[in-house]
Amino acid sequence: MTYRTIKLVKRPETKITEDIFDIVSQDIPQPKADQVLIKMTHLSLDPAMRGWVSADEDSYIPPVVLGDTMRASGLGEVVASNNSQFPVGTRVMGLLGLTEYAISDGSNINPIPKEIPAEAILSVIALPGITSYHGLFEVLKLSSSDAGKTLAVTAAAGSVGSLVGQMAKNLGLKVVGVAGSTEKCQWLTDTLGFDATLNYKDADFAEQLASATPEGIDFFFENTGGAAQGPIFNRMNAHGRIAVCGLIAEYQKEQPDPGPSWLNIIKKRLMIQGFTMPDHFHRIGEYSQALGGMLGKGELQYRAHVIEGIESATTGINLLFDGNNQGKLIVKL
Structure with missing residues (x-):
């Protein structure tokens, strides 16, 4: 079986254009020792991605390497596991890329309760x-x-x-x-x-x-x-x-x-x-808990702008820069 992933293949001149990305089909990998296989369900599109595709090395995070999967945060479910901390069925969130499946050793993911809607997680509790x-x-x-x-x-x-x-x-x-x-x-x-x-x-x-x-x-x-x-x-x-x-x-x-x-x-x-x-990712747990509490009390409202299918990400990202998104921009897989 195969899955699709979006690779960054060239740098933009000014605006992000569809041709800087390539949608590639690959065989679904199997997790090795201490690894998990995650089937992504939702991907986040964020303004910071414009900096991540640039060639600027003098920034707060290195640019995405040409040929690598485009960096993005997302939400998914563990479908195969060799890691006792993340058994099959665990819902997780992390910086896993624009991809339909991802492999992780657990260091870049956090477990997320299943009862919280995906849109609420990515709109409020995430980045x-x-x-x-x-x-x-x-x-x-x-x-x-x-x-x-x-x-x-x-x-x-x-x-x-x-x-x-x-x-x-x-x-x-x-x-x-x-x-x-x-x-x-x-x-x-x-x-x-x-x-x-x-x-x-x-x-x-x-x-x-x-x-x-x-x-x-x-x-x-x-x-x-x-x-x-x-x-x-x-x-x-x-x-x-x-x-x-x-x-x-x-x-x-x-x-x-x-x-x-x-x-x-x-x-x-x-x-x-x-x-x-x-600089502050070590505080994600603390902040997410506080935000979850606010959300649970009805103190925060949100709206999400959902687009469908991984292929929509290559053009949909420009909704952010055109100002045409109506809320948090999310790709539903």
Whole structure:
């Protein structure tokens, strides 16, 4: 029997194009000593994948080697096992790649309860959730003592931004979300309860932001760069804190846009910190448990954008960069 896996065969020039990938059929392997064979059921498509396909060696994680399976996190079930920690039938999650089957020695997978829906796992408990949690509580250092202060979040309708806003609201903060469509803004306001939502594509975005933040902005969770960054930066209050999680508006440009002047960093005494989750993977268990608790209490809502079949991943990934995904982007196998 065979299975399909997506190999990275060349680097993109700017945008991710279908031809940088090759869908290859291979014989299903059998696990060796201490290994398990996992049949994947769901794969995660994330903005970080744009960096993973580049040739940049000077980053937080090495690029995917040409000819290797494309890196991705996913969810699956152990179907053959020589590892007592992961018997047949165990549901697992890990960075296993864009593939229908994967071999693991157990070091890169975690067991996941079967009663939690797959979409909830990949939307909340997996990378989006742990990223949101770390950025809010370890980088921005939010607590209930910050109730009443203002947080702005870009890509607010995305898998990370929507969780950031909800967790901040649960602490009593005023949350201003920035998204790229009327539908996304309405979802954030009507369903998630954000205090204000703005479309960065509006010509008067800066004026709308000033109106929505009459007392300025205390915390900024940055996911995009681009048009929203400067106006938000200029609204920061003294001693404000900024967590730089992503710059999705810049990833597929030949030359990134210039950022705002550093003058306000001095004048406003701002703290700005970039972060990536591979530095903190040792805390996945801790963060996932906390997120699972929030989810179980009904404190977090999510929505998933599901596409079907492994072949859909090679083009579907661009939904992230076009802004056409409606929630966490997942491939169902």
